Amino acid sequence: MTSKVSSTTEQADGADGALVGGQRKPAGTKDVRRLDRVIIRFAGDSGDGMQLTGDRFTSETASFGNDLSTLPNFPAEIRAPAGTLPGVSSFQLHFADHDILTPGDAPDVLVAMNPAALKANVGDLPRGAEIIVNTDEFTRRAMQKVGYAVSPLEDGSLDGYQIHPVPLTTLTVEALKEFALSRKEAERSKNMFALGLLSWMYHRPTEGTERFLRTKFAKKPDIAAANIAAFRAGWNFGETTEDFAVSYEVAPAATAFPTGTYRNISGNLALSYGLVAASRQAELPLYLGSYPITPASDILHELSKHKNFGVRTFQAEDEIAGIGAALGAAFGGSLAVTTTSGPGVALKSETIGLAVSLELPLLIVDIQRGGPSTGLPTKTEQADLLQAMYGRNGEAPVPVIAPRTPADCFQAALEAARIALVYRTPVFLLSDGYLANGSEPWRIPELEELPDLRVEFAQGPNHTLDDGTQAFWPYKRDPQTLARPWAVPGTPGLEHRIGGIEKQDGTGNISYDPANHDFMVRTRQAKIDNIAVADLEVDDPGDTARTLVLGWGSTYGPITAAVRRLRTAGEHIAQAHLRHLNPFPKNLGTVLAAYDKVVIPEMNLGQLATLIRAKYLVDADSYNQVNGMPFKAEQLATALKEAIDD
Numbered sequence: 001m002t003s004k005v006s007s008t009t010e011q012a013d014g015a016d017g018a019l020v021g022g023q024r025k026p027a028g029t030k031d032v033r034r035l036d037r038v039i040i041r042f043a044g045d046s047g048d049g050m051q052l053t054g055d056r057f058t059s060e061t062a063s064f065g066n067d068l069s070t071l072p073n074f075p076a077e078i079r080a081p082a083g084t085l086p087g088v089s090s091f092q093l094h095f096a097d098h099d100i101l102t103p104g105d106a107p108d109v110l111v112a113m114n115p116a117a118l119k120a121n122v123g124d125l126p127r128g129a130e131i132i133v134n135t136d137e138f139t140r141r142a143m144q145k146v147g148y149a150v151s152p153l154e155d156g157s158l159d160g161y162q163i164h165p166v167p168l169t170t171l172t173v174e175a176l177k178e179f180a181l182s183r184k185e186a187e188r189s190k191n192m193f194a195l196g197l198l199s200w201m202y203h204r205p206t207e208g209t210e211r212f213l214r215t216k217f218a219k220k221p222d223i224a225a226a227n228i229a230a231f232r233a234g235w236n237f238g239e240t241t242e243d244f245a246v247s248y249e250v251a252p253a254a255t256a257f258p259t260g261t262y263r264n265i266s267g268n269l270a271l272s273y274g275l276v277a278a279s280r281q282a283e284l285p286l287y288l289g290s291y292p293i294t295p296a297s298d299i300l301h302e303l304s305k306h307k308n309f310g311v312r313t314f315q316a317e318d319e320i321a322g323i324g325a326a327l328g329a330a331f332g333g334s335l336a337v338t339t340t341s342g343p344g345v346a347l348k349s350e351t352i353g354l355a356v357s358l359e360l361p362l363l364i365v366d367i368q369r370g371g372p373s374t375g376l377p378t379k380t381e382q383a384d385l386l387q388a389m390y391g392r393n394g395e396a397p398v399p400v401i402a403p404r405t406p407a408d409c410f411q412a413a414l415e416a417a418r419i420a421l422v423y424r425t426p427v428f429l430l431s432d433g434y435l436a437n438g439s440e441p442w443r444i445p446e447l448e449e450l451p452d453l454r455v456e457f458a459q460g461p462n463h464t465l466d467d468g469t470q471a472f473w474p475y476k477r478d479p480q481t482l483a484r485p486w487a488v489p490g491t492p493g494l495e496h497r498i499g500g501i502e503k504q505d506g507t508g509n510i511s512y513d514p515a516n517h518d519f520m521v522r523t524r525q526a527k528i529d530n531i532a533v534a535d536l537e538v539d540d541p542g543d544t545a546r547t548l549v550l551g552w553g554s555t556y557g558p559i560t561a562a563v564r565r566l567r568t569a570g571e572h573i574a575q576a577h578l579r580h581l582n583p584f585p586k587n588l589g590t591v592l593a594a595y596d597k598v599v600i601p602e603m604n605l606g607q608l609a610t611l612i613r614a615k616y617l618v619d620a621d622s623y624n625q626v627n628g629m630p631f632k633a634e635q636l637a638t639a640l641k642e643a644i645d646d
Helices: 050-064 113-125 140-145 168-175 183-187 189-199 205-216 221-240 269-280 295-303 319-331 341-360 385-390 409-422 433-437 513-527 553-568 590-593 606-614 635-644
Strands: 031-035 037-045 066-075 087-098 107-113 128-133 161-167 246-250 259-266 288-289 311-315 335-340 362-369 426-432 439-441 547-552 574-578 580-582 595-600 623-624
Touching: 031 595, 037 050, 037 113, 037 189, 050 066, 050 087, 050 189, 050 205, 050 259, 050 595, 066 341, 066 433, 087 113, 107 113, 107 189, 113 128, 113 140, 128 189, 168 183, 168 189, 168 221, 189 205, 189 221, 189 246, 205 221, 205 269, 259 269, 269 295, 269 335, 269 362, 269 409, 269 426, 269 433, 288 295, 288 319, 295 311, 311 319, 319 335, 319 341, 319 362, 335 341, 335 409, 341 362, 341 385, 341 426, 362 409, 362 433, 385 426, 385 580, 385 606, 409 426, 426 433, 426 553, 433 553, 547 553, 547 590, 547 606, 547 635, 553 574, 553 595, 553 635, 595 635, 623 635
Parallel strands: 031 246, 037 107, 107 128, 128 161, 288 311, 288 335, 335 362, 362 426, 547 574, 547 595, 595 623
Antiparallel strands: 037 087, 066 087, 066 439, 259 439
C-alpha cells in the first residue's frame, strides 16, 4: 500500500545504474526519455510465469504511484502443449502519469518468450512498437510448431518494429551458474531476468519484488536467491548492453486522484474485501458456500484467509450444495454468499427461487465468462444478464447490480449486501472475468465512509389476533420496504413454517388459495420494484449531445475512454452507466427520452438493449462483441462516431 502523493518521488531520481545487493550503483550515460503512458505485454508459454511477471511489474508500478489497468489473458487448460498457439499466456499492463481507464488497445512493447508468443501477439502491435524476443527459443522445431517456415527475425517480416533480440535463456543460465541448479531449473528463472530488464527499462522500483521472492520461496532459500540473482542480472543487462540505448520514465499520477492511501487491487480481491467489510458493518458473521469455478474461485481462496473476521467458508461438493448451505446460513442469521460463474448459476436456479420464496438475504456472485455450457472459462463476457433476471421458474424477481471497474467491486459488494439485508431478498452481483482478473489502484476507504448495515432480528410477537392473543407472523411486512421479519432459529416464540410451497400472507402457513398466490406474487415483485436506488447520473457537458451511450458492468472503461476521444475531437456525446439493472433507476425513462439516439455497447448479443426496448419502448441501437475480450477504446470510438453521424 502507498500514498499517491507520498510515493511520487520514491524512484524519480537516481534510478539508473547497476543493481547489486538491492542497491543501485552510479548511473551510466544512457539517455532517459519521459513518457506520459506505456502499454506493455508479457507473452510466453503457460509455464513461463507470465502472469507472475506481469503481477510483479504491476505491483511495483502501483507502489511508484502510476495509474494503471491490467489485462491478464491465459488458456483454459491447466498446462496447454508447450510452444503452441493455444498455450500462449499473456499479461498486458497500461500505466500512466494521468487517469486511465483501460489496459490499452495496442501494446507499445511486447516481450515474446518464444515463437508462439510472437505469432499470437504480433498482429496487435502498431508499427514502430518494440519487441523483446528470447532468441534462444527460436529453434527450427519451435518455429515449425506455429507455422514459421523461416525465422521471422531474419525474413524481414518484422522490419516495421524495433526488435531487441535477447538470449534470455542463455543469459539466465549464465547468471545462475554459481547456484547448484540443473539447467532446467535455472531456465525457469528467465521470467525474472525479463522482469529485471523491463524494470530497468522503465525505472520501476525493485525492493518489493526482491522482498516478494524471499517470502514466496522462504522454504527454499536457494530458489529465492537464484530468482533474485536472475532479476538483478536482467536489470544489469539493460544498463550495460548496447542494444538498449534508452530507458524511459513515466512519472507518478500525482494529481490524478484524491489524496489517500492506495493499493493495487484486482476485482475478485476487491469484491472479497467488500464482503468482509459488509459483514463487519452489518455485525453479522459472513458465510460463503461455494464450489470452485473459473473465474470465481479466487473469492473462495481469499475469504478462507479471514477467519479472524468471523468469515466461514465451505467448499461444497457441487454448486447445489454450495448455495443450499449458504441459504441455510442466511436462515440462521448470517450474511450469506455463494460465488460462481454462469454454468453454476444454472445449477443454483432452483435454490435461488427458494430464497425468493423464503425472502431471506442471500448474495449470488456471478463472475461471468464466455458461454454457453463450459464455453470459454478464462475469457470474459456479459451474457448472464437475462439469466440473472429471468433464469428461474415462476415469477421470481431478484435485484441485479453490476460493478464497473476492478476497484468498484468493493462498493458493489457493499451495495448488494445493503439491498439483501434491508429488503430480505437474494441479490445478484454480476462481475465478469475482465474485472475479476484485472487490477487498478484502489483508495482504501476510511471506516466512517462505510455504510451502516446493521439489521434488527425479530425478538418476539408482532401481531395481535382477533381474540387478543399475541402471535408471531413471519410474513407480516414492513410497510416501507415490504420486507418480512428475520427470525433467527431458536428464538423463543418465533417458531414458524419454512419451505418452498407458497405461503399465506402474514401467517406463512401453506396456502393453495389462488387469490393469495396472486397477492404474494405481486407483493414480491413490488418489493423489488420499490427498492431505493440512486438516480442515474448522466455525463453530458453543456447538455448539447443528442446521442447517449448507455452501458453496464465492465464496459465502463472502454466506453469512457472512447467518449473522451470523441469529445477531444469536438464531438458532442453523452454517457451514462448503470449499476442497478433490477430495478432500474427511477429516472432512467426520463434520461432515455431526452436523447434522439441511444447506443448500448455490450459483450453479448444485446441483452440490456432487449430490456431497455421492452420497458421503455426506446429504439436503442446495440453494439455487440462476444469474442471473449473487452472492447477496445478505438473500436468503440469509431462505432459511436458512426452513430452520431447517422
